[in-house]
Amino acid sequence: MSDKHIITSRPGFIRARNHGEKAISKGVIIQAVRRDGADWRYGLTATKKIGNAVTRNRVKRRLRVIAKQVLAPIAMSGVDYVLIGRATTATSSFDELVTEVKKSLRYLHRKLGEAEK
Template sequence: MLTLKASSDFQRIAKAGRKWTGSAFIMQVLKSEDASSPFRIGFTVSRRVGGAVQRNRAKRRLREMVRLFLKSGAPKGYDVVLIAKTSAGSMDFAAMCAEFQKGIAAMGVALK
């Protein structure tokens, strides 16, 4: 799993990408100029989510959700940012995964 680290990448995706809102997270997706570029993902968990323990739990759950999604094959040419909401740390994990699949489909991310 390639992760986005640079602030400029997050800003570029926020400015030019499409946005989908779920109950546990907000998903921002930008199709890369190069269709053969690898799938990259970034995670944002602000202090609004809670203390350090809640933020770390939310990040772990988001990473695991994406890891399970990518197990079936990573789509190429997309940059995705997941912004955690307060419920990301406490929502049922299966429901969160289903919500992620729904968001990916709504954003038109073509699977392999």
């Protein structure tokens, strides 16, 4: 997965928040929004609310691995995904997080598919 799949600017995150669909689970929140373009992108967020810098970095590392292993194979083209870490993201088992993300992505893909029609 190359760097071209990363949302690099604030407007991409804001657009996902304001105009996208959201799936909330215990360990992660995922926002997804359709956009013009053929490729998919992802962004990661971990706010100060979830802990100190060490905790936030651990959360971002875990989300980055999830994006590469789980999101990359099933991502819809033309969609931006924003993965938002929660306090439990750092402490949950990795298998739980993967299961939650897969379930959330199925839900979001269903919602985005309905929005197309």
